[in-house]
Amino acid sequence: MSDAAILAAQVAALVILILVNTYYLSRRNRKKDHALAVTGKALDATVQFLQAMNELPLGLPAQDLQEHLWNRLQDILRPMRIRSRLWLLDVGWKTLRGVGPLAGQKVTSQHLPMGACPALSGKRSFQHTRGKNEPCASEQFTYGKHLCIPLVDGRESFGVLFLAADSPKPWDAQELHLFNVLSQSIALSLQRRSMFDKLQEKISELHFSFEVGTSALSAFDGSTQSLKETTDHILDAVLSVLKVDRVSFMEWHEDEKVLMTRCTRGEKSAEHIPLRLAWGEGIAGWTLQTGEAYWAESAMGDPHFSRGQNELASLLCVPVYSMTREPLGVINAVMLHQTRHFSIREIQFLTNLSRLAGLAIENARLHHNSRENIHHLNEVNKLKSEFLSLVSHDLRGPLTGIRGFAEILKQQTMGPLRPAQMEMLDQLERQVEHQERMVDDLLDLARMEKGRLSVFPTETDFMQLLKEEIDNASITAKERGITLNLEKHRTLSLSKVLLDAGRLRQVVWNLLNNAMKFTPEGGQVTLKVAADHDNLLIEVHDTGAGLSSETLEKVFERFFQVTPGGSKGAQGLGLGLTICREIVQAHGGKIHASSSGIGKGTCIRFSLPLKNTIGQDVAA
Amino acid sequence: MESGYKHLPMKSTTETSPTIEQTVATNKAAESIDVRPKILIVDDDPVVRRIILELLNARYQVFLASTGVQLPDLLHKHMPNLVILDVMLPWINGFELCRIIKTEFQEESMPVLFLTGCKEKEDLLTGKEVGASGYLTKPFYAKDLYKEVERLLAA
Numbered sequence: 001m002s003d004a005a006i007l008a009a010q011v012a013a014l015v016i017l018i019l020v021n022t023y024y025l026s027r028r029n030r031k032k033d034h035a036l037a038v039t040g041k042a043l044d045a046t047v048q049f050l051q052a053m054n055e056l057p058l059g060l061p062a063q064d065l066q067e068h069l070w071n072r073l074q075d076i077l078r079p080m081r082i083r084s085r086l087w088l089l090d091v092g093w094k095t096l097r098g099v100g101p102l103a104g105q106k107v108t109s110q111h112l113p114m115g116a117c118p119a120l121s122g123k124r125s126f127q128h129t130r131g132k133n134e135p136c137a138s139e140q141f142t143y144g145k146h147l148c149i150p151l152v153d154g155r156e157s158f159g160v161l162f163l164a165a166d167s168p169k170p171w172d173a174q175e176l177h178l179f180n181v182l183s184q185s186i187a188l189s190l191q192r193r194s195m196f197d198k199l200q201e202k203i204s205e206l207h208f209s210f211e212v213g214t215s216a217l218s219a220f221d222g223s224t225q226s227l228k229e230t231t232d233h234i235l236d237a238v239l240s241v242l243k244v245d246r247v248s249f250m251e252w253h254e255d256e257k258v259l260m261t262r263c264t265r266g267e268k269s270a271e272h273i274p275l276r277l278a279w280g281e282g283i284a285g286w287t288l289q290t291g292e293a294y295w296a297e298s299a300m301g302d303p304h305f306s307r308g309q310n311e312l313a314s315l316l317c318v319p320v321y322s323m324t325r326e327p328l329g330v331i332n333a334v335m336l337h338q339t340r341h342f343s344i345r346e347i348q349f350l351t352n353l354s355r356l357a358g359l360a361i362e363n364a365r366l367h368h369n370s371r372e373n374i375h376h377l378n379e380v381n382k383l384k385s386e387f388l389s390l391v392s393h394d395l396r397g398p399l400t401g402i403r404g405f406a407e408i409l410k411q412q413t414m415g416p417l418r419p420a421q422m423e424m425l426d427q428l429e430r431q432v433e434h435q436e437r438m439v440d441d442l443l444d445l446a447r448m449e450k451g452r453l454s455v456f457p458t459e460t461d462f463m464q465l466l467k468e469e470i471d472n473a474s475i476t477a478k479e480r481g482i483t484l485n486l487e488k489h490r491t492l493s494l495s496k497v498l499l500d501a502g503r504l505r506q507v508v509w510n511l512l513n514n515a516m517k518f519t520p521e522g523g524q525v526t527l528k529v530a531a532d533h534d535n536l537l538i539e540v541h542d543t544g545a546g547l548s549s550e551t552l553e554k555v556f557e558r559f560f561q562v563t564p565g566g567s568k569g570a571q572g573l574g575l576g577l578t579i580c581r582e583i584v585q586a587h588g589g590k591i592h593a594s595s596s597g598i599g600k601g602t603c604i605r606f607s608l609p610l611k612n613t614i615g616q617d618v619a620a
Numbered sequence: 621m622e623s624g625y626k627h628l629p630m631k632s633t634t635e636t637s638p639t640i641e642q643t644v645a646t647n648k649a650a651e652s653i654d655v656r657p658k659i660l661i662v663d664d665d666p667v668v669r670r671i672i673l674e675l676l677n678a679r680y681q682v683f684l685a686s687t688g689v690q691l692p693d694l695l696h697k698h699m700p701n702l703v704i705l706d707v708m709l710p711w712i713n714g715f716e717l718c719r720i721i722k723t724e725f726q727e728e729s730m731p732v733l734f735l736t737g738c739k740e741k742e743d744l745l746t747g748k749e750v751g752a753s754g755y756l757t758k759p760f761y762a763k764d765l766y767k768e769v770e771r772l773l774a775a
Contacts, residue, residue, distance in 0.1 A: 393708075396737050397665065400759040404671030407762040413678065436759055443739065456741055 035174045045076040046181050053189040058196050065193055069186055070100035073161075076182065080175075081165060086186070087117060087138050088151075088159035096120070096138070096159060112137060117160045119148035130168045144168035147176075149183040153191040161186060205345075211241045212349050228263065230364040234357045235265040238333055242316075242346055245336040249320075249357075250275065250284050251329040259285055259330060267336060282306035284330040287317040293351050294318075295342045299334075314340040316347065318354040322362050331357060381449065388446035395439045403432045430475065437509065441575040445558065448582050455500035455586045462494040462536070465501055466508060466529060473512040481521035484512075489530035497536065499608065503583045510576040511540040511604050518602065519544035531610065535589075539605045547595040547602050555593050556581045577604075584608065656681050657773050660700040662688050662717065663735070664709050668758070672704065672735075675762055676769065688717040692724060700730065702772055705752075707736040707743065715750045722751040731772040735760060 052072050056065060066088060073084050086099040095111040116137035119126040126148040128135045138160060139146050146164035150157060161183045165171075171179070214237070235247045246266035250259045259281075261274035275282070280289040286304040287294045296302035299315035314335040320328045331354055333342075406425050409417065417425070447453050470486050477484045508527070515525040523543040530537040547555065554560050559574040577593075584591045584606045591606035658681045663669050669684045676682050683698050685691065687710055695703075703721060707714035718732045731753040736743070739757045747755045753775070754768045 393737050396758055400665075400737070401667040401671065403759040403761070404668070404675070408671065408674045411675075411762070413674075432759060440739070447740075454741060 039174060039177070041076075041178065045178070046185050048072070049076070049182065049185045050188075053185070053192075062193065062197070065189070066099045069189060073182065073186070074100070077163070083141070083143070083164045085138070085162040085164075086151075086159060087112060087120075087162055088190070089114070089120075089157065117148050117162075119150045119160045120157060123150045123152055123157065125149045127170075129170060138162050139164065145170065147171065147179065149179055151183055151187040151190060153184075153187040156191060156194065158187055158190040158194070208241065208345065208349070212352070227361065227364045227368055230360050231263045231357075232265065234331070234353070234360060235263055238331060238350065238353065239266050241349060242333050242342075244316075244333040244340075246272065246334045248272065248332045248334070249329055250277070250332065252288060252327045254326070259288060262329065266334075277306070283315055284317050284332055288319045288327050288330050291319050291321070293347050293354075295347060297339050297341055312336055313338055314342070316342045316350060318347075318350045320354045320358045320361065322358055328358055328361050385446050385449060388442055391442065395442075396436065399432050399436055399439070403429060406432070437506075438575075440506070441579055444579045444582070445575055448579070453579070453582045453586055455503050455583065457498045457500050457587070459496050460499055460501040460504070462497040462499070462504070463488070463529070464495075465505060466527065469505060469508045469512065470527065472509070473516065476513070476516055477525065480516060480519075482516055482519050483524045485524065485526040487526060487528045489528060494529070494531060494536070497610065499587060500583075503586075507580045507583050507606070508538075508540075510580050514576055514604075515540050515542035515544065515602070518542065534610060536608045536610050537605065538607075539603060541601065541603045543601045545602070546598045546600045547593065548598055552593050552595060556591070580604075580606070654681055657702065658683065658698055658700040659702045659704060659769070660685065660694060660698060661704045662686070662691065662709065662714070663704075663706040665706070668706070668735075672765070675765060680769070688712045688714070688720075691717055692720065695721065695725065695730070699728070702731055702733060702769065704733045704735050707734060707738045707747075715746055718747070718750040718752055729775075731775065733768055733772055735765070 049072050052068070056068055060068075066086060070084070070086050073086070077084050084100065087096040088099055089095075090097040090111070093111065094114060096114060096116060098110045098112070115121055117126070118136055126136055127145070128139065128147075129145040130143070135143075135146060136148055138148060139162070141164065143164035144166045145168050146162065149161045149163070151159050151161055161179070163179060231249045235249055238244070238247045244266070246264065246269060248264040248269075249262050251262040252259050257279060259275070259277040259279070261272070261276075264270075264272040275284070277285040280286055283294055283296060283299065283302060283304045283306075285306075293316065294304070295314070295316040296305070297314050299305055299312050302315075312334050316333040318331050320331060322328055331350065333350060406428050408414070410422065410425050444453060466486060470484055474484055512525065512527065519525055519542045525543075526539075526541045528537075528539040528541065530539075556577050558578045560577075561574040581591050587608050589606055589608040591604065593602065593604050595602045656679065659676060660683045661669060661672050662685045663672070664686050666686070669686070673682050673684060683694065683700065685694060688705075689711055691712075705714040705717055709717070712720075714734060714736065718734075721730060721732055732751065733754040733756065734747050734752050735756045735758065737758045744755055753772050756764055756768055
């Protein structure tokens with residue numbers, strides 16, 4: 001071989017070497033460039049992705065957010081010829097729900113069982129390459145390869161990111177890295193969303209609790225008012241908390257054994273046709289029978305729904321019982337147009353409220369009854385007072401006539417009278433006076449029932465008053481053979497005492513006549529007066545029938561009568577001492593009765609406080 | 621006699637005239653011009669009217685009416701020296717009548733005496749308030765009536 005040839009060969013070898021080298025170098029660079037590009041793209045994509053997610057409003061409905069996530073994903077992955085799909089956990093349905101449309105799907109279902117994808121349960125990526133292993137159930141198209149990456153943030157799983165491409169060539173590390181970054185970004189967005197949802201939930205729970213509290217209070221608020229107001233309050237509380245279309249209260253009528261609509265509140269409550277259900281009939285009747293809340297999302301299709309009820313979508317019923325577990329009725333919460341799933345929390349709320357409602361309704365009923373009773377009693381009392389006034393007025397009318405004509409006769413202008421006739425006329429007049437006093441007693445009783453009997457004190461010569469009353473009584477005393485005494489103790493002048501003269505006359509007259517009534521012939525009735533600087537003391541003492549210790553306590557009670565053995569029997573109305581006590585008390589005084597026992601006489605003693613300016617000391 | 625409820629107001633005037641005639645007729649001793657003091661009584665109870673008439677007839681000229689419906693006319697016609705009023709009267713009660721008298725006859729000396737079954741302190745106070753000069757309650761004693769009438773006519 002020539003040197004030249006060797007050289008040429010060497011050069012050629014070198015060139016080849018260089019070329020090979022260059023080729024390899026450039027290829028390595030290209031690979032590096034590719035890796036760099038992929039990494040850069042991933043970075044860009046992540047930044048863009050996160051930015052886009054950040055711009056979304058927090059309150060965006062979950063479904064819209066998921067659509068957005070998928071769209072962004074598509075923007076990044078479509079240029080790389082990668083198909084993607086989000087399989088997200090649906091807690092309510094306990095499935096994986098597909099987000100993002102795919103043409104030519106193998107499986108048309110948008111829902112997969114939770115265990116369908118090994119990536120979710122294993123929390124690890126699952127990779128399928130055609131010919132190497134079986135595809136997972138989330139693959140709904142025939143791809144060359146697919147990759148499932150769990151969407152996990154911390155401990156929380158949100159679902160699976162499904163990626164697929166036609167080429168069976170495995171993804172390289174950079175691509176896998178990009179996918180991981182994307183999946184983490186998605187998980188982050190979903191987690192943010194879920195936290196927001198939880199916060200919302202907490203807020204609404206708080207709000208709900210607050211409203212429950214308020215409604216509980218307001219349920220009781222009306223219970224001192226009428227039954228209608230009470231139930232209205234309760235129903236309004238239900239309306240505001242549950243946000244249903246209409247609520248009604250059906251009352252259980254024990255006597256007729258029917259459940260009838262009592263109050264309706266909310267939408268078109270006026271158009272609501274009142275219901276009449278038997279025990280156990282319809283959803284409300286069933287609720288009352290079982291004693292538990294009952295709800296039907298689709299009410300008209302419910303087996304307990306009875307025909308003839310009003311059109312409605314969803315229904316929640318709770319029974320209302322009294323404290324003693326007697327059925328009071330049913331509260332119905334109704335959705336009229338859209339069906340609604342009532343949450344456990346809402347059902348519990350209504351169940352709790354129904355207990356309060358039971359209390360409130362019972363309370364209102366009691367109030368109503370007692371108010372009615374009080375009203376009735378007041379009416380009766382008023383009637384009685386009116387009757388008394390009328391009767392006493394009408395009783396007095398004829399007395400005017402009797403006395404008037406007696407006096408005319410006594411004037412003898414119609415002709416002379418014999419002494420016996422004259423005496424009879426005197427008797428007649430005294431009977432009139434007695435009758436008049438009794439009528440006055442009746443009137444006084446009517447006054448006492450209206451309030452306190454009022455007294456109008458004026459300056460009075462008290463001794464003169466007593467003397468006149470003794471004089472008046474002496475005629476009766478003489479007739480009955482009773483000795484009347486007036487005793488004055490101590491040396492106080494009683495010529496200017498401040499008291500109601502008419503009323504005091506009434507007291508003295510009553511006491512004297514009472515004493516004479518129960519004193520046998522030959523007995524004595526003594527009126528004693530004494531005074532010191534502070535009090536005027538008056539005592540009426542007799543030697544008559546006396547009182548037992550039990551009757552002593554009762555003599556001042558209204559209509560109390562003593563019918564002692566051998567006496568003429570009860571006379572009068574049994575009001576005299578009651579009125580005496582009232583008059584004495586109206587003067588600020590005290591009265592009490594004492595007796596040494598049956599047959600040993602009675603003593604009624606009263607004291608009146610003397611005002612300083614009235615009583616005057618006089619030398620004996 | 622009936623209670624005057626249904627027959628008024630005509631009854632009151634018709635009843636008034638015969639009463640006067642009767643009064644005059646029964647006092648033949650009186651001169652053609654009667655100078656005795658004149659008393660007008662308004663009471664719806666005929667028994668009460670009769671009794672007052674019997675009690676006062678001998679010494680006074682008595683005019684009777686069962687309601688106060690035509691009271692102003694009667695007052696102008698007879699110009700009584702004293703008016704005795706019941707309180708519970710149909711249509712216009714005694715207190716109202718007293719008020720009317722006090723406003724219409726301010727100049728004249730026309731004292732008003734209530735003679736009534738109303739014994740409430742409030743009624744007594746009302747009587748005073750409307751300008752009455754006396755207050756007697758039914759059933760009344762003749763001596764009390766004489767005393768009050770004399771006192772008021774002397775004033």
